[in-house]
Amino acid sequence: MLLEQLINGITLGSIYAIIALGFTLVFGVLGIINMAHGEIFMVGAFVGVTTTGVLGWPLWLAFIAAIVVTSILGYLLERITLRPLRGKKGVSHLAPLISTIGVSILLENLSHHIFGAGNKPFNTSFSEIRINIGSITIYLVQIVIFVISILLMIGLTIWLSKTKAGKALRATADNLETASILGVDTKRIIILTVVIASAIGGIAGVLVGMAFNSVSPQMGLSMGLKGLAIIILGGMGNVKGAMVGGLILGLSETMLVAYGNSGYRDAIAFIMIIVILLLRPQGIFGSKVSQERR
Amino acid sequence: MVLEVKNITKNFGGISALKNVSFSINKGEIFGLIGPNGAGKTTMFNMITNIFEPTSGEIIFKGENITGIKPYKITEKGICRTYQNIRLFSQMSTLHNVMVGGHSQSHAGVFSSVFRTRAQRKEEQLLIEKAEELLDLVGLLEHKDTIAENLAYGQQRRLEIARALASNPSLLLLDEPAAGMNEKETDSLYDLIKTVQSRGITVLIIEHDMPLVMKLCDRITVLNFGEKLAEGTPEEIQNNEAVIEAYLGKEEEEVNA
Amino acid sequence: MVRRYLKKEGDRLLGEILNTYYLQIGSFILINIMLAISVYVPLSSGQLSLGSAGFMGVGAYTSALLTLHFDLPIVVGIIAGALVASILGVIVGIPALRLSGVYLAIATLGLGEVIRVIFVNWDSLTKGSVGLTGIPQLGREILEFARGLGFEPSMIGIKNNQFVFLSIFLVLLILVIAILWFVVRQQNSRVGRALSSINMDDRAAESMGINITYYKVVSFTQGAFFAGLAGALFAHVIGFISPADFAYHRAVEVLIFTVFGGSEVIVGSVFGAFFLTLMPEVLRFVSEFRYIIYGIILVLLMAIRPQGIIDTNLLKIFKFKRSKGGVR
Numbered sequence: 001m002l003l004e005q006l007i008n009g010i011t012l013g014s015i016y017a018i019i020a021l022g023f024t025l026v027f028g029v030l031g032i033i034n035m036a037h038g039e040i041f042m043v044g045a046f047v048g049v050t051t052t053g054v055l056g057w058p059l060w061l062a063f064i065a066a067i068v069v070t071s072i073l074g075y076l077l078e079r080i081t082l083r084p085l086r087g088k089k090g091v092s093h094l095a096p097l098i099s100t101i102g103v104s105i106l107l108e109n110l111s112h113h114i115f116g117a118g119n120k121p122f123n124t125s126f127s128e129i130r131i132n133i134g135s136i137t138i139y140l141v142q143i144v145i146f147v148i149s150i151l152l153m154i155g156l157t158i159w160l161s162k163t164k165a166g167k168a169l170r171a172t173a174d175n176l177e178t179a180s181i182l183g184v185d186t187k188r189i190i191i192l193t194v195v196i197a198s199a200i201g202g203i204a205g206v207l208v209g210m211a212f213n214s215v216s217p218q219m220g221l222s223m224g225l226k227g228l229a230i231i232i233l234g235g236m237g238n239v240k241g242a243m244v245g246g247l248i249l250g251l252s253e254t255m256l257v258a259y260g261n262s263g264y265r266d267a268i269a270f271i272m273i274i275v276i277l278l279l280r281p282q283g284i285f286g287s288k289v290s291q292e293r294r
Numbered sequence: 295m296v297l298e299v300k301n302i303t304k305n306f307g308g309i310s311a312l313k314n315v316s317f318s319i320n321k322g323e324i325f326g327l328i329g330p331n332g333a334g335k336t337t338m339f340n341m342i343t344n345i346f347e348p349t350s351g352e353i354i355f356k357g358e359n360i361t362g363i364k365p366y367k368i369t370e371k372g373i374c375r376t377y378q379n380i381r382l383f384s385q386m387s388t389l390h391n392v393m394v395g396g397h398s399q400s401h402a403g404v405f406s407s408v409f410r411t412r413a414q415r416k417e418e419q420l421l422i423e424k425a426e427e428l429l430d431l432v433g434l435l436e437h438k439d440t441i442a443e444n445l446a447y448g449q450q451r452r453l454e455i456a457r458a459l460a461s462n463p464s465l466l467l468l469d470e471p472a473a474g475m476n477e478k479e480t481d482s483l484y485d486l487i488k489t490v491q492s493r494g495i496t497v498l499i500i501e502h503d504m505p506l507v508m509k510l511c512d513r514i515t516v517l518n519f520g521e522k523l524a525e526g527t528p529e530e531i532q533n534n535e536a537v538i539e540a541y542l543g544k545e546e547e548e549v550n551a
Numbered sequence: 552m553v554r555r556y557l558k559k560e561g562d563r564l565l566g567e568i569l570n571t572y573y574l575q576i577g578s579f580i581l582i583n584i585m586l587a588i589s590v591y592v593p594l595s596s597g598q599l600s601l602g603s604a605g606f607m608g609v610g611a612y613t614s615a616l617l618t619l620h621f622d623l624p625i626v627v628g629i630i631a632g633a634l635v636a637s638i639l640g641v642i643v644g645i646p647a648l649r650l651s652g653v654y655l656a657i658a659t660l661g662l663g664e665v666i667r668v669i670f671v672n673w674d675s676l677t678k679g680s681v682g683l684t685g686i687p688q689l690g691r692e693i694l695e696f697a698r699g700l701g702f703e704p705s706m707i708g709i710k711n712n713q714f715v716f717l718s719i720f721l722v723l724l725i726l727v728i729a730i731l732w733f734v735v736r737q738q739n740s741r742v743g744r745a746l747s748s749i750n751m752d753d754r755a756a757e758s759m760g761i762n763i764t765y766y767k768v769v770s771f772t773q774g775a776f777f778a779g780l781a782g783a784l785f786a787h788v789i790g791f792i793s794p795a796d797f798a799y800h801r802a803v804e805v806l807i808f809t810v811f812g813g814s815e816v817i818v819g820s821v822f823g824a825f826f827l828t829l830m831p832e833v834l835r836f837v838s839e840f841r842y843i844i845y846g847i848i849l850v851l852l853m854a855i856r857p858q859g860i861i862d863t864n865l866l867k868i869f870k871f872k873r874s875k876g877g878v879r
Contacts, residue, residue: 102849109842263672273661369760381755398760407740
């Protein structure tokens with residue numbers, strides 16, 4: 001039993017980690033928290049539901065559709081809400097946050113209107129495939145989710161450190177002005193970052209649908225907040241941190257549901273946010289926030 | 295001795311911004327802190343006002359060890375500063391900027407402010423009067439209702455000084471007050487600082503304008519790469535070999551700074 | 552004959568104005584103004600708090616539970632609700648100081664959600680998601696009180712339920728006016744200047760001798776107080792509360808009142824709450840797509856006019872009288 005719970009926890013944690021990766025990428029490069037990221041994830045999930053359910057497409061196509069739609073959303077987000085605010089004189093640093101809050105409630109309620117409030121079933125034959133090892137049952141989906149999250153993390157890490165684009169992204173993250181002076185096409189890098197982050201969110205959306213067999217317009221909000229909790233725990237802008245943080249949250253929630261008072265499950269993430277911000281604002285892997293910026 | 299800086303060292307990560315710097319300032323002096331860019335002068339100001347705590351060393355003000363005390367308390371004790379890159383309250387009027395400077399000299403809390411007690415009204419009146427007097431001193435009285443960000447650059451510099459004076463300091467720290475000023479403005483600044491001195495206020499000034507420094511200061515400390523290079527009267531500094539060498543080749547840049 | 556006609560018309564108009572529907576909307580507008588001010592006050596010292604829904608809920612549940620289970624008078628309940636919320640405000644506000652900008656916003660968001668989850672799960676106390684019903688209603692209590700003194704609404708020509716809603720509206724109006732007076736007075740003073748300077752440049756403010764810790768906690772706590780007060784009043788006006796009333800959506804809605812109306816001046820919060828509470832009532836389609844429209848408003852606002860509709864320049868055009876020692 002415990003082992004199965006552990007596996008459930010790792011699965012949940014991997015999903016959280018994937019969502020957190022999207023947050024951490026955008027924060028790392030733009031220094032802003034994209035409150036709409038959770039909703040983009042939700043849109044990905046709904047694309048998955050619609051393509052497999054209504055259109056009857058195969059799963060792999062659903063993934064591609066989700067990636068395409070969320071990438072476009074990400075691009076629009078950057079173009080319409082984030083870019084106009086960059087470099088504008090005297091715009092408070094809260095403006096991008098508020099703007100993305102606006103996008104998030106817009107998307108959530110749009111989806112509400114289109115799809116209705118409740119849970120939509122997401123059933124694919126793939127979700128049913130399971131493996132039995134002794135007394136334990138593992139679903140293939142769970143393994144796939146875990147593997148994808150590891151691949152994403154490794155892939156991102158390699159991409160960031162080894163490829164030219166990845167290095168350009170890190171340079172931009174470090175110092176926008178300097179990177180621009182050094183010849184980095186910062187505009188493109190920023191678009192690329194937001195698009196990749198959104199696509200990752202889209203992938204996560206389909207995965208969640210597969211793992212839990214249902215999606216709802218409300219899932220974006222709760223996932224969004226949890227994603228935030230994770231990057232705060234792991235360290236904003238830190239890829240490793242997103243992974244570790246995600247696993248920690250996933251495992252704690254699963255254990256609480258299995259062995260404790262399940263109602264307070266969602267509170268873990270929020271309490272984590274508060275505690276970490278107070279005790280160690282830079283998170284587990286983050287570097288100490290420089291005081292000199294003030 | 296008004297201020298004693300004892301063996302101050304400040305490291306930022308791997309970089310040593312200040313290495314074992316010591317000097318002391320006597321009451322009523324105008325004391326200059328000069329050195330090439332990056333020598334650690336503003337960092338020294340930040341140590342004195344505790345924007346950052348020193349890695350080691352002490353700051354003694356009027357006999358009291360103020361190292362590491364909260365910045366607002368340091369102001370209450372009588373040290374106030376201006377900033378190299380002007381930090382005014384940009385959307386506030388000129389008058390209000392100076393009145394904020396007088397915060398430590400007043401007491402009204404939430405309730406006395408809301409209910410406008412007799413004491414509070416008197417205090418407000420005094421704050422306004424003092425602020426106007428200081429604005430008059432720096433020549434900005436006619437602009438008292440102008441929003442600070444709409445003032446000209448030189449005016450903003452003078453406003454910062456007025457604001458700092460409103461805190462009734464014993465020691466005034468000026469960080470490059472003459473930056474960007476033309477000759478006429480610099481002459482006015484000289485007069486202003488001399489007037490401040492005549493009020494019994496000790497002045498510690500960072501400046502790159504050498505003629506101003508030499509004319510104004512009673513004594514000078516020279517920093518270079520975070521270390522104290524020399525200390526003495528303007529004449530002594532001007533004839534100091536090490537100082538000349540440190541500035542040689544950099545002199546062109548400094549003159550135009 | 553003319554006199555009789557005038558009296559009839561007067562009665563009819565009175566009936567129109569004292570239409571319970573209008574009075575109800577007016578009451579909601581007033582509660583929303585209170586909530587908007589609860590966001591505005593911390594914001595004026597540079598603190599964006601998204602926890603107003605949480606503090607509101609604390610005020611509401613405290614007052615509801617005290618009046619329901621201990622039969623305390625409504626007035627006591629409301630005061631207790633506001634005080635408990637402000638105590639929580641101090642407890643949260645002190646550690647929250649270390650955070651600024653985005654981090655503070657998220658932490659307060661997390662706080663609001665923790666509070667909501669507690670409301671949902673502590674069902675022995677709060678009856679969980681079902682909520683509390685039968686909360687003593689403010690208007691009715693006032694009616695009973697007046698009756699006890701021998702007064703009947705028919706004496707001044709109005710019906711019972713008109714009196715109920717009218718008295719609620721008047722109580723709220725008086726409270727809002729008092730709060731506005733308090734905040735404006737505070738702003739045009741040494742305290743207000745300190746808060747503004749912290750907002751504009753907190754490092755510089757500190758070097759001018761301002762104890763930013765103290766002032767930030769004060770403004771944060773005041774925000775919590777006003778939100779808690781609004782919550783307690785809300786409970787006693789509607790008579791029924793549930794955790795859903797104090798969720799993230801509420802916090803966003805309240806945020807929009809201030810951000811849309813104008814975050815630089817208090818008139819902005821009043822205007823924002825007024826306009827955005829009224830619009831869904833007046834325009835049906837606005838009500839249906841309310842949150843979608845809110846979302847679009849936020850995005851457009853930040854891109855085009857981040858300070859909100861009413862800002863200091865607009866006020867200057869209308870030549871509002873400026874107090875001598877004032878900031879806004």
